[in-house]
Amino acid sequence: MSKFKALLVSEGADGTFEQRVVERDTTDLPAGDVLIRVQYSSLNYKDALSASGSRAVTRRYPHTPGIDAAGVVAESSVGEFAAGDEVIVTGYDLGMNTAGGFGQYIRVPAGWVIKRPKGLSLRESMLLGTAGLTAALCVDKLEQAGLNAAAGPVLVTGATGGVGSIAVSLLASLGYDVAASTGKEEQGDFLRELGARQVVSRSALQEGTEKPLLKEQWAGAVDTVGGEILFNVVKSLQRGASAACCGLTAGANFQASVLPFILRGVNLLGVDSVELPLVVKASMWDRLSVQWKLNDLERLVHEVGLDDLPQAIERILAGKLVGRVLVNLG
Template sequence: MTQFKALLVSENEGAFSAQVTERDTADLPVGDVLIRVQYSSLNYKDALSASGNRGVTRSYPHTPGIDAAGVVAESRVPEFAVGDEVIVTGYDLGMNTAGGFGQYIRVPAAWVIKRPAGLSLREAMLLGTAGLTAALCVDKLEQAGLTPEAGPVLVTGATGGVGSVAVALLARLGYSVAAATGKVEQGEFLRQLGAQQIVPRSELQEGIDKPMLKERWAGAVDTVGGDILFNVVKSLRYGASVACCGLTAGVGFKANVMPFILRGANLLGVDSVELPLVVKASMWDKLSVQWKLGNLEALAREVGLQALPQEIEQILAGKQVGRVLVNLG
């Protein structure tokens, strides 16, 4: 048994609070691989878990953190040896299984991949689930026929975790990127990531009651959902696609069939949680070589466990910019 530090979210008469506390590896669930976590990252789902969202986490006390990168401390399976550097993202990690906001996790081997040679553990968590999701969106758009020559590609929620990586990745691949945000004061940040155009969020909220809008985008990555998502659908060029992966603006929208049957628009759903491990591993390999970003540090701020409660408040208030890297020391 080993003691370690973890952010523990507790419930008291319906109120939720988070504090860093000492835990023991004996408290962790049964699993194949015990991992000493070196880095994690803060995602919107982590903030929902930390604030008592039962759709994410059913019971408390609980340690959130859907991302973890670290070193194998114990292994019951031949696929992993003590000392292996590994990555875990998604599945039930940080939802109902103690997550990456603790210095140790114990998980099934089926959730674990070995760190790609082209990425350090730190770089892997600078990307995290947000980076993986952004890459999956871009990959799905390209599978649907998107090319850099097709025209401008829109990214909504561009200052957030997924959005900021999507902007950087699309720019890295030669696309002309339009970054949509409610934080227009962050325009310089987005331009440094490669955005060529800044679109105020209010512009994407116009024309919600119209069945169609002017053709603008050769493709789009939508991280917010809601009526903004369907306004993007209505603004796609003929045959274009939007990859949808977020819901911060809502889970529903006013829809009609006209963009689909008159312009051949495509709405592509993207999930990074229950994706087969082999697909995740393939995408991590891509992010470590062909799609490796040279400006990862520009995307993120680094914090420790003690700073997480404040950072969680920031992301719930819609104030997070870029990525938040969690150093577990």
């Protein structure tokens, strides 16, 4: 039994939700195979939704969000893990309906846990977190569909966000000609520092929604926003090119036409980083620790503690955050 601090989200009698740092006990945690002392987490848009009372993410409150966690095994009832092992947990039900990484301890099934790759520190793993894993999965899917660095410009939408900023940096490091789209046009210098060769305004991508096809521009795309922007991107892919879709901040729906698919043979690729088999996640983490390791992640990151999280959550919901938020649990 250990006392620990956690961000707890509670629902008031008036239906509003309150976020506060409280002291909890490890006996409060759900049953599981592995008890982990969390050192780092990260803030994702899904965490902010959970922290603001979204029933689409979290069904029951009070609750501790945090879909990412990196730390040290404190107790284990399975042979795969022993006390002292450094481990990573991302996705599955962590931080959704299972107490998550915004607490100094989590208890989870062994099937959610991977050992830290040798090429990444615990801190580096959470500089990436689910956002980095998702960005890597998008790039991997595009390359499996035939994308290569000689094909032409690759578009990243929502490029100042967590997934978008890492996708820009990763694609640039792999030699791609990256076009970064954002509604935060004042962040153009930031995106160019990450490796973008051109910055495209969000408004430019919103033009032509009424048209069945747009001018061929992109050899590939990582779309983190969804909505009508996503289908405009699909309509402007080069012949045979693909867009990897992983987000919905601009909306979950769009008006679609079959014409880009049957006249240009383009592909829309869905990317999920939550319920992937653990072996697939582990393989991608290994790649991010060696062949695809990014050595400039610190410039993407704002570091906060538990007490600072409510303000960071407010900012990400308002669309004011740039890059990644690392949560240091001390």
